[in-house]
Amino acid sequence: MSAPSKQWRNPLRDPRDKRLPRIAGPSALVIFGVTGDLSRKKLMPAIYDLANRGLLPPGFGLVGFARRDWADQDFMQVVHDAVKEHARTPFREAVWNQLAEGIRFVQGTFDDDASFDNLKACLEKLDADRGTGGNHAFYLSIPPGAFPTVVNQLKRAGLAQNTDHPDQWRRVVIEKPFGHDLKSAQELNHTVNEVFPEESVFRIDHYLGKETVQNILALRFANQLYEPIWNANYVDHVQITMAEDIGLGGRAGYYDGIGATRDVIQNHLLQLLALIAMEEPVSFKPSDLRAEKVKILSATRPLEPFEQTTARGQYTGGWQGGQKVPGLHEEGGFSPESKTETFGAITCEINTRRWAGVPFYLRTGKRLGRRVTEVAVVFKRAPHLPFDHTATEELGQNALVVRVQPDEGVTIRFGSKVPGNTMEVRDVTMDFGYGHSFTESSPEAYERLLLDVLLGEPSLFPKNDEVELSWEILDPILEFWAKKDLPELEKYKAGTWGPPSADAMTNRTGRHWRRP
16 A cells, blocks of 8 residues: 655645645745845735735744844834835735734844854744744845855754755745856855755846736747747847836945946846747746746847947936936945946847847936836838838837836837828837736736745746856956946936937947837
């Protein structure tokens, strides 16, 4: 007679049935850097929203680790205030009370052995009191320089792996930046993988948790409409933009030395490029999906010469949204001699048969015209137009635009006849908006990603080879910009769309940036 299965399975539940959401099993989440903005504005509210949607188990624990002299009740109040202020779902006392029963706080510093021994004791007590099952996820919302200390302390305390109970899992969650160049990224990956195997490492890129980014896969591979024209025969170029209308504010200390390109293009925008350009995966298993992304990133190169195909700049004071705003150096905390860019734009090429000859323009910046993230696939003009020139002088290029944020959706731009007695063709758009088409609101990106961590679902998390390939693409550009004989950084006024060199890099080939 065969031994009974360790884990009970519902015989009425078919794994192919997607009508019921997947609920995380018994587990505890430990947050390092729990006093920071990310934790207060994103992580704590996302945990409450998951609980409110019924996606967290009754046996769930939340542990904060920081230097503050707090008791459990003090930390509980911090979480309560963060949830009240930032949660997307309504506050319900019953949900909060159940969540609060599993909230604990451990005071300590990263280099103190006793602090991690206390953390281990806290988790063991949670396992006993709350039934968290020995399953622990460690969220490192801390500077990358502290990663080696923390992961080695977790290893020393016996928290990284539980060899006595192989059915229990331990996972580590890492926030960007994933290094500052290829060498540091490789060192960071090596440090983390010495303690946690790669399948237990979850690198958070919150853009991949956004519904509209995942919709790129549905748009491309669930429809027959786009695939025949999704190639160099029909696509003229692709623009990927992430614009912010805010300045650095109090982040100058973090940002100086990193800059827009390392902060955004290395992770968010190159991941978007991979999703737009990748071939159809064999299946949506995490390994198959990542294999296609790695192929594309392996074939992607920065287009030279860099003085013509890249641009960077720093914002100065100006008008934005009807308000006068200060320039970078007027905000304080930034060295006047700093060459750290607040705007970066690069040109990439993908050496595959599908994309040969199609430039991919990537740009990001602070204090730009408006807050927007979008991917625009711009198509070639029709080779022959049987109209008078005057009939089509207002006709631009067809485009498919994926709006990642805000106003999530998709727009298609094409030509249509203007009503009247003459033949006149003008650009029009067809719009799909999430808010109009679906009654259910999209979950916040951190909700989806935290749930995937607890479920052990790695599809939306870049692995170490993707991170290293991204740095291989960017490093030549960063090295070129670091040369001492380069001219001074260009300036651009707040509320505009970047320095003149950004327009020049597209105008050289007869193209221009879209105005989002």
